[in-house]
Structure formats: structure tokens, C-alpha cells
Amino acid sequence: MTQTKWLAAAAAVALIGFSGSYAQAQTLNQVQDRDALRCGVNVGLAGFSIADDQGNWTGLDVDYCRALAAAVLGDADKVEYVPLSAQARFTALQSGEVDVLSRNTTWTTTRDAGLGIHFVGVTFYDGQGFMVPADLGVESAHDLSGAEVCVQTGTTTELNLADFFRANDMDLQPVVFEGFEESLNAFFGGRCQVYTTDMSGLAAIRSVDAENPEDYVILPETISKEPLGPSVRRGDDQWFAIAKWVNYALIETEELGITSENVDELRENSDNPGVQRVLGVTGDLADLLGLENDWAYDIVSQVGNYGEIFERNVGVDTPLGLERGVNALWTDGGLMYSMPIR
Amino acid sequence: MAEQAARRGGAGPGPRESTAFLRDPRIRAIIYQVLVLGGVILLAVYLVSNTMTNLEQRSIRTGFGFLQSEAGFYIGETTLVNYAASDSYGRAFLVGISNTLRVALIGIVLATILGTIAGVARLSSNWLIAKLASIYVEVMRNVPLLLQLFFWYGLISAALPASRDAVAILPGTYLSRSGLQYPAPIAHWIHPWMLLSILVALGACYAYYRWAKQKQAQTGVEPRLFLPFVGFLLGFPVIVWLIGGAPMAVDMPELGAFRLVGGAAMSPEFLALLLGLTFYTAGFIAEIVRAGILAVPWGQTEAASSLGLKRSFVLRLVLLPQALRIIIPPTTSQFLNLTKNSSLAVAIGYPDLVSVGNTTLNQTGQAIECISIMMACYLFFSLSISFFMNWYNKNIALVER
Numbered sequence: 001m002t003q004t005k006w007l008a009a010a011a012a013v014a015l016i017g018f019s020g021s022y023a024q025a026q027t028l029n030q031v032q033d034r035d036a037l038r039c040g041v042n043v044g045l046a047g048f049s050i051a052d053d054q055g056n057w058t059g060l061d062v063d064y065c066r067a068l069a070a071a072v073l074g075d076a077d078k079v080e081y082v083p084l085s086a087q088a089r090f091t092a093l094q095s096g097e098v099d100v101l102s103r104n105t106t107w108t109t110t111r112d113a114g115l116g117i118h119f120v121g122v123t124f125y126d127g128q129g130f131m132v133p134a135d136l137g138v139e140s141a142h143d144l145s146g147a148e149v150c151v152q153t154g155t156t157t158e159l160n161l162a163d164f165f166r167a168n169d170m171d172l173q174p175v176v177f178e179g180f181e182e183s184l185n186a187f188f189g190g191r192c193q194v195y196t197t198d199m200s201g202l203a204a205i206r207s208v209d210a211e212n213p214e215d216y217v218i219l220p221e222t223i224s225k226e227p228l229g230p231s232v233r234r235g236d237d238q239w240f241a242i243a244k245w246v247n248y249a250l251i252e253t254e255e256l257g258i259t260s261e262n263v264d265e266l267r268e269n270s271d272n273p274g275v276q277r278v279l280g281v282t283g284d285l286a287d288l289l290g291l292e293n294d295w296a297y298d299i300v301s302q303v304g305n306y307g308e309i310f311e312r313n314v315g316v317d318t319p320l321g322l323e324r325g326v327n328a329l330w331t332d333g334g335l336m337y338s339m340p341i342r
Numbered sequence: 343m344a345e346q347a348a349r350r351g352g353a354g355p356g357p358r359e360s361t362a363f364l365r366d367p368r369i370r371a372i373i374y375q376v377l378v379l380g381g382v383i384l385l386a387v388y389l390v391s392n393t394m395t396n397l398e399q400r401s402i403r404t405g406f407g408f409l410q411s412e413a414g415f416y417i418g419e420t421t422l423v424n425y426a427a428s429d430s431y432g433r434a435f436l437v438g439i440s441n442t443l444r445v446a447l448i449g450i451v452l453a454t455i456l457g458t459i460a461g462v463a464r465l466s467s468n469w470l471i472a473k474l475a476s477i478y479v480e481v482m483r484n485v486p487l488l489l490q491l492f493f494w495y496g497l498i499s500a501a502l503p504a505s506r507d508a509v510a511i512l513p514g515t516y517l518s519r520s521g522l523q524y525p526a527p528i529a530h531w532i533h534p535w536m537l538l539s540i541l542v543a544l545g546a547c548y549a550y551y552r553w554a555k556q557k558q559a560q561t562g563v564e565p566r567l568f569l570p571f572v573g574f575l576l577g578f579p580v581i582v583w584l585i586g587g588a589p590m591a592v593d594m595p596e597l598g599a600f601r602l603v604g605g606a607a608m609s610p611e612f613l614a615l616l617l618g619l620t621f622y623t624a625g626f627i628a629e630i631v632r633a634g635i636l637a638v639p640w641g642q643t644e645a646a647s648s649l650g651l652k653r654s655f656v657l658r659l660v661l662l663p664q665a666l667r668i669i670i671p672p673t674t675s676q677f678l679n680l681t682k683n684s685s686l687a688v689a690i691g692y693p694d695l696v697s698v699g700n701t702t703l704n705q706t707g708q709a710i711e712c713i714s715i716m717m718a719c720y721l722f723f724s725l726s727i728s729f730f731m732n733w734y735n736k737n738i739a740l741v742e743r
Contacts, residue, residue, distance in 0.1 A: 087704055094400060115707040116400035136600065147600040148505075148520060153701050158415045162427040165416075171603075174416045175611070177691045178700065186691065189499040190519050191610065193600045234400050 027099055027232070027239035028072065028290055036078045039065035040098035043083040043180065046204035047314040047322075048104050048124075057081050060313045061102040064123055064230055064247070067303045068100060071246045071295040076302035085179075086155050090115050093233055100243055102230040104198070106156040111231075118240050121247040122229040123306075124314075125326045125335050126198040127222035128160045131206060134217045136193060141221040145170035150192035152176075152183045157197050160224035184209055198226050200314060200322060207319040242289050249296045251338035252278055254305040255329060263300045278341050285341065296341075306336060393710065408706045409435070415701060417693045419609055431702050438698030439719055445612060445694065446681040446723070449619040453680060454673070456620060457627025464632050475628065482625030488686055490622055495614035495690045502610075505601030514594050516602055521613060523595040526606035532586025536579040543578040547571050611692035615684065623680045627673055634669035635661060666738055674731035678724050685720070695719055 031037050041049035041061055049059040057079075066076035082098050093101040094116050104126075105111070107119040130149075132138045141164070151158050153176045165172035175192050177183035184205065187195040195205070202218050210216050232243045253259075256275050258266055267279045276282045279300075280293035289295070303309065310327060314320045328334025363369060397404050409432035416427050422440040425433055463475035482490075499519050503509060508518035514525040527533070547570075554565040583589075595605035638661050646660040687694040695716055703712035 087700055090707055091709055094402065110705070111707065113401075114403040116397075116402035143599070146598045146603050153697065153704065155704070158701065159705065162414055162416045166427055172416050174418050175609075175691055176418060176693060176697065176701070178688050178697070182689070182691065186499070190504045191499050193505075 027236045028242065031072055031099055035073060036080050037065060037069040037072060037100070038080045038082055038098045039068070040082045040084045040089055040092050040101040040103050041065065042103045043085060045104060045180075045201060046208045047200065047318060047320045048204075049081075049083075049102075051081070051083075058313065060124060060309060061104055061230075063303055063309045063313065064102045064250075065100065067250055067299045067309075068230075068243060068246045070298040070302045071249070071291055072242065074292065074294075074298050076298070086152065087178075090117065093117055093231065096233065099239070100230055100232050104201075104228045105231060107227045107229050107231075108156060116234045117231045118234055119229050119231045120240065120243040122227040122335075123247060124200065124228040126200050126226035126228055128157055128196060128224040128226060129199040129202050129222055130219040131187075131195045131202045131216050132193060132219065134215050138217075138219065141219045141223060142168060142170075144194055146173070147194045148173045148175055148192040149194040149196055150175050150177065150183045150187040151196055152180055153178050155197075156224070156226065161196055164223040198228075200320065203320045203322060204314075207321065238290055242291065245289060245341070246295075246299065248338040248341060249278065249299055250303075250306040250309065251329070251336050252341045253296065253300050254307040254336075255331065255338060258300050258305060259308060260300055260302075260304040263297060267297060274342075283342075397710075403706070403708060404711070406711055408702075408708055408711070413702070413705075415705065417698060418691075419612065419693055431706070434698050434702060435695070435715060438693060438695040441693055441698075442681075442684055442687075442695040442719075443723070445615055445619065445687070445692070446684050449616055449623065449680050449684070450677050452616070452620040453623040453627055453676070456624035457676075458631050460624060460628035461631025461635070464628060465635060479625045479628050482622050483629070487618060487622045487683055488689060491614060491618040491686055491690055494617045495610065498610040498614055506597065508602055514592075514605070516595055518602070519610060520601050521607050521609040521611075523602050523605050523607045525592045525594045527589070528591040528593050530586065530589040530591070532583060532589060535586065536582050539578040539582040540575065543574040546574045546578070550574070609692070611687070611690050614690055615687050615692050615694075618686075619680050619683060622683070623676055626676050626679075630669055630672045630676065631665075634665035637668050638664045663738065667735075667740060670731060670735045670738070674728060674735075677727050677731065681723050681727060682720060 039062075041057065041059075044050045045059070047059055049057060049061040051057050062079075062081070065079045065081070069079045070076040082092065084092050084098075084101075084103055089101055089103050089105065090111070092098050101117070102123075104124070105119075106126075107122065111117065112119050130141050130144065132144075132147075138144065145165075145168075149161060149172065151161055151174055158174070158176065161174065162172070164170075175186060177186060183195070186192060188210070195202070197205070199218070199222060206213050206216050206218060230243060230247070232240050234240075253263075256272070256278065258275060258278070263279070266275055267281060270276060270279075273282070277285065279297045280286055280295065286293045286295050292298075304312070307324075307329075310324065311317065314322045316323060324332070324334060326335045328336065330337040394404065410430050412428055413431045413434045414427055415434075417425055417434060417437050419441055420437050422444060423433070423437045425437045460475050460478055463471050464479065466472045466475070502517060502519050505518045505520040508516035508520070508523070511517050512524075516523045550570055551567065554567060558564045593604050593606075595602040595607075597603075642660055642664065643656055646656040651659065684694055685696040688697045688700065691697075699712050699716045703709050706712070
């Protein structure tokens, strides 16, 4: 009797499996079998994901990929980067071309609920702003009525721009480009008087792409909320959980004061139970996630905690020169808050 | 199978008939076609249903319902269709379609004119003109269109001044990096009637032409055509305009805070795309025209000349009608190419169908639906052009008795 039931259940499972070709892809197993994490990143955005002339990728988004690879494979270098355009990014994730999308992507309802993906958290709180040539003498975004605005298509930027001009009853003449480079060239070539994208992006463009940064000013208004974060495909809860807790581990380790420099020492000597739990000295949290015990240790020792990642890629000592601001820990008045790792 | 059946049933009349039935080439052809068609349909059904299942399992939205929801993004050029960010995605698609048609239709007309001139020029007995036309044709045909678009766009943004320092090429007409800005009459209720009167004028031209031909056939005197035509085409709208109270209000481009505002404008993206498509396609049309003219035997020219026809008549009445029959079919495919090539607009920021479609795709995430809409639109454009050109081709084809 039990055998027949079991057989029937197996048949039903086989049937479901047959009808839906990808239903429950075990991403973790696939990544481990492949011994490499496929990570979708930006084609090139200073501070977030950019490749140098040796083909080495750096940036805040890239470091998330490295942290995930460190947690899953024990080696932060086992990442295959897949540069994606704004249009291709979601399709690449949906179709399984990449295991995780870490490409300065804004978390919105439409994307979270309508595209078959899950956002795993926020790695950077951004907001949209405007940049204008200094000689125009514009001081506020509210003076921009009638201006031509260069913008890249396929982004929330385009929608926020429309919302802002509609809400303030201003006249907008957008010039929309498919490529990031084309939109920049058009702005610097004088086709438009205004360029708009996220504040962090403006800072990067002003410092890296502009011939003379003093010729351009970033207007003070932030016109939107842009929580940027990685996302994974739906239908694999285990992988979703891993991706989510890797993000929290980056923040939690900063809260606990664990850095890439003191992590070895803390693992040996710390008697703080929180530190011991995160670094896998005690507890069985890793088992629940399906990872090795030293997953968070691998992340911090190879990539660093969130604060280190921030300062290395976009902080005040980098060309972007961004303050922590809202991206500081909640204990310092920011928004970065990890769910308790316990 | 069939062979076995044939051997077994060799004696009886019944099976023999069935063998013959299967061996009949016509029957077999039908069976094969049914099998192939069935296979294709099965494959299509499988692909569609599999896609739908997968999309549903990954909770990805499907269906065309999104066309009614608010688009929320601006489109830079809305010349023919009124559009605001609060309009629907469906309307945004209409704007994209109208922008594609606008550049494609103007491009087709200009490319035909330029191509014909270049083709005839290449046959010119003037060495310089012939060589210049050859260089033009070879350069245009051998440089990829995308590069040509970048060239024109780069030329416009590099050579022209910023909008605030625009050059006035005519009073009230300015050229700058923001494009060509010119005065436009402020909308008035009489304007649609003026458009209608132009259509009436075209009808009048046609009627006059028929009358003139008849008169020529009866009396041998050919009435003048040019002046009456101009009279009809200018006079009708002017009369309607006067009836409407002769509205004179004109919207002039004026210097705003950032740039010239007001009037009407052709964006640099549109100009670059139009120039690129026109010059590129004209290169191919020139070769088609040259081939068409060369294909008419020299004896035709000699025969026409020996009848005492003027040179212009030889070209118009003898050479061209024969050359056109050779020119039309390949030109049709150039028109189709131009229309489809206009999708390269996306590279230089002109909001054509593909550009709007891509934006919609990005905002809604409904890739399959958006791509199908774009494909269906281009298919419709292309089939319409082919249909029209085939009709025209049939009209001018040699009537054989």
C-alpha cells in the first residue's frame, strides 16, 4: 500500500518535472558543479562594476558577486562576470544565463512582482539627480523647465525624470539613448543641457568622464529613491536565502567590527558569542543555508565587510568621493541594518 | 510498407488500387505537404505552450493588457501623434510607429530622387560628373550604414553651435545642435481644410491632365500643364485660407533659459537618420537606375531619334517606360531595406518604433509581447510597400497581345 502511494507520488513529481522544464533549478548545486558563479554586472560604471585593462573587475556590485562566490565556493575569485546592458539584464537572469544579477538595479514593485525575480536586499541607497554645465548658472532642479535632458533608456531614471517634470508642471525635452556611452557623449558634446542619472553615477561621471570636473555642477535636489540591490531568479528558495544572507553578513560583520584584517584573530580569540556565531565557530547556521561553516569567514577575509567595500570602491578616498550618508550603519544614523544572524 | 503491400496483394484488384493510390505522385505530394505542415504546426503549438507554462511558473506577467496602462515616460519627438507621459503604452507604440513611418516615407522619396539623379549622372558623357557619381555610389554602398549614421550625427553635433548660439539660416529659422528650428503657424481650425483643399487640387490637376491629353489627341496641340498645376496647388489652399479669415499668427523660435523654444523643430537625430538612410539607399538605387537604362537596347534611342523626337522626349517617352519595368522590382526591395534599416535609429537616440518598443519592454519586462508587436509592425510596413509596388509594377508592365 505504502509502496503504491510512493510510486504514485513519484509519478506525479516526474510529471510536474516533465511539464515545466526548469521549475526547481538547484542553483547552488549548479554553481558548485560548475565551480564558478555567473554574475551579471554593469558593462562599465566607475565604482560599481568596471573592468581594468587586465580584465579585472572591481566595484561595489562586483564585490557582492565576490562575497557570494566566497560564501558558496570558498573562493572570491571564482566568478564569471557577464556584462549586461540595461535591457538584457532581466532576461539574462530569467533565462538562467546568470545566477545572480548585481548590476545597480533599482528595487521596484513591478520588477519584484512582475519579472519572476526576487530582490535579495539593498547594497546601496541611491537617489536620482541632475548635472548641468557650470556656465549655465542653474542652481536648482526646479529651474530646468524647457531644457533638453540626456538620459539612458530602460532605466527607472527615465520614469523618475518624467514624474519629476510632471509633478512640478515643467516642460521636458528628453533625448533618450540606448547606450550609456552615447548618452554621455551627447551630453558632453552639447546636445543636451542636462544629464540625469543616480547621484552616485553623476559623481562618477563628473570625476572620471568629464574633461574638467569643475565645468559641471551636480544640482542639490535628489528627486527619487533608488535602492540598488542584487536579485535572483524565482523558484529556488535556497539560493534566494543564501543570496540574502550573504548581503546581511556583509553588514553584520561591520556592525560587529569584523574586518578583513582582524578576522583571523577574532576567529581564534573572540569570546563574543555574536562574532563566534557569524564566523562559524559555534552554531549550525551554515547547515541551514546549505553552506560550509566558514562561509562568513571566507567573505570577510577575502572581500571585507560592507564598510570596507564601500570605502574601497566609492568612498571619500576614491574618485567618486562619496560620504557614507544614508548608506552608513543604522547605529550611525544610516539605513544599513542586518537581520540578526542567529 | 508500400512495397510489402504491393507484393502481398499482387493478385487482387483491391490492394493494387491502394498501391497505385500511394504511388500517385500528386497524392504523395499532398501527403508530404500535410505531414510537413502538421509538423510545423505541432512545433509552433509546443513552443507557445511551453513558453506560456514556463512564464507562468516563474510568475512572469504575460498578455497584452499592459498596452492600456500608463506609460509614464516622455518621448522626445511627437510630431504626428499627440502624446504625454500620462498616455498609455499603446499610444506610445503609435508614436513610435508614426516616427518610423515619417522617416521611412520621407527617406524613400528623397532616396528615389537622389538615386535617379546619381544613376543618370553616372551615365553622363561629362567625365567629371560621371566620375563624381561613381565615387558617391561606391562610397555609399561600401560603408556600413551604422557608421554613416554615427558620421552624420557626429557631424551635426561637432559642426553646429549650441542651441543658445544657433545660426539663423533664414529669418526665424535656426540651425544648432538641437536641430533645425523654424516658425510654425499656430494651430487654427482652417488648417485641416487647407490640407483637404490640396487633395482637391490634386484631383483638379488629374482632371485637367486628362482633358489636356484628350485635346492633344483631337487637335494635336498640347496645352500647357505646368502653370495650371501650380495655380491649382497654390491657389486652392490660399483661397481656403482667405475664407478662414487669413490667420497670420506664427509661433517663432525664441531664446528661452536654456535654448531656443517654440516654433517647430526637426531634431538632429531625425536629420542624421534621414540623411544617413537617404544617402545610403540612394547609392543602391543609382546602380539600379543605371542598369535599367543600360538594359534598354541602343537601337531604341536611335529609332526614336530617327523619328525626329526631341532628346527629352526620347528619354521620357521611349527610354524611361522601358527602363522602369526593369527598375521597379529591385527598387522595391531597396524601399523595404530603407524601412527596416530605420530601426538603426536606436543607436543615435531617435524615438522610432524599436526605441519606444525597447523602452516599453524595459519598463514592463514583457519581452515576448513587445518584440512580437515590433515584428508585426515591420512585417505590415514591408508587406504594404511590396503590395503597392507590385500594383504599380503591374500597371506599367508591358502589355503583351
